[in-house]
Each structure stands twice: as C-alpha cells, then as structure tokens.
Amino acid sequence: MIKGAIFDIDGTLYDYHANDKIAMKKLCDFVKEKFGIEEEEFMEIYGRARSIVKMRLTEGASQHNRILFCQTALELIGQNPFIYAVDMYDIYWNTFLSEIKPFDGAIEFVRELKASGIKTAVCTDMTAHIQFRKLKKLGFAELIDYIVTSEETGLEKPSPAMFNLALEKLNMDPHEAVYFGDSLERDIYGSAKVGITPFWLTAVSPEFLPDDPPYFAFSSYDELDAKNPGKLFLKMDTREEVE
C-alpha cells in the first residue's frame, strides 16, 4: 500500500525555466547598467563562471549556488565581488521568487494526498536555503512533511543516498512510496533504482519515452485523480496506464 509521495521541486512543482529566464534578464539589466556589458556577452561570461564552479566542485549542492556563479563572473570581468556579488544574487532570486507560481493543479493534488493520509516529502539537488524560500512562496509550506537536499547528503540525484534519506525520514520502505519528478536521468532512473515507483512529469516533451524502468507518465497534475489517490496508486500494482 502506498503511504508516501516524494516530489522533486524544480520543474516538477513549478516551471523553473520560465522563472530563470525572467530572473536572468533582470540580472543582465543590472550588469549592463553597472558595467556596460551587453546581455549576450554577460550570458556567455555567466555560463563560463557556472562551468568553472561546477568543474571545481563536481558533486554536491554548492555547484548550484548562484553566489558562487556571481562571484566567479565578477572575477572574470575584473569587478569587486565584495561590492556586487550579494546584490546580483539578490536581484536574481528576488525576481525569481516574485514570479514563482506552482504548476496548475499541483497544490490541489498535494493537498488531496495529505487529506487522504499520504505523507509527503521533497527531494532536491539544491542548497536548502533557497529551496525553503521557494516552497514557502509556492504555498507548499503546510503541505510537505519532510525535505531532503543534496546539501544535506553531499550527493546528488540519481544517487540512492538522496532517495534513501527521504524514505528514512518518511519511515517507509521503497514499495510504500511514489516519486514525482521531471528528469528522466535524475528522478526517474534514480527513484526506480531504489525500488520507488516513479511518476514522470513530461510537461516539456521528452525526446524519448523509454520502456524501462516502469513508470507512469503524466503531462499535468489535472490528469491525476487527486481526489482518489488510493485508486490512482492501486493502478501501479497492475501497471495500467494513468488515465
């Protein structure tokens, strides 16, 4: 019997790319005003800064930390990170958070699960601080029981450490939980590998839909019968398509 639902955050509970685009535009406007660097050039510099940070760290949540991207970008353009890095970080995230909205039906879906006695967790490859801010702004603060970040485990999805810690917090075996995510590599393969049944949000059309591992594909929360999770999850035993 399914007793727990674990969710990825970015791209699963809200549209990450739409918000990133708006926030990056605002950051580029600031950089142009301060340093006279055009958007296209700064995007290239910022991309390079990001690659440098990721290359140095290789694993863990800090490789997504935008204070490091801003610091490194400022180092690349010869500007003082002590003066500008925090401002740039705040411009990005404050813009991002001001625009953030849950996917249609996501709040209602999680609320219905909770009402049916399903425990909930999020499992995310990011630093804890920003994920707490996102969840609160999105309206999930009262609806999620536990959080696991890669900052906490030191490892990122698809590492089993991420999924196992979520199960440990939920106090459940893998067959008692389902997982909702948007990344085939990280979420679907990762959760399936530890024995959790994955639900793959394919809102952005995937290049291909593999046959293995077994998963349920859905393109919006309205497709899932939130009012009857017992019935929804029962289908998993028979591996029927989610209608």
Ligand SMILES: [Mg+2]
């Ligand atoms: Mg995601």
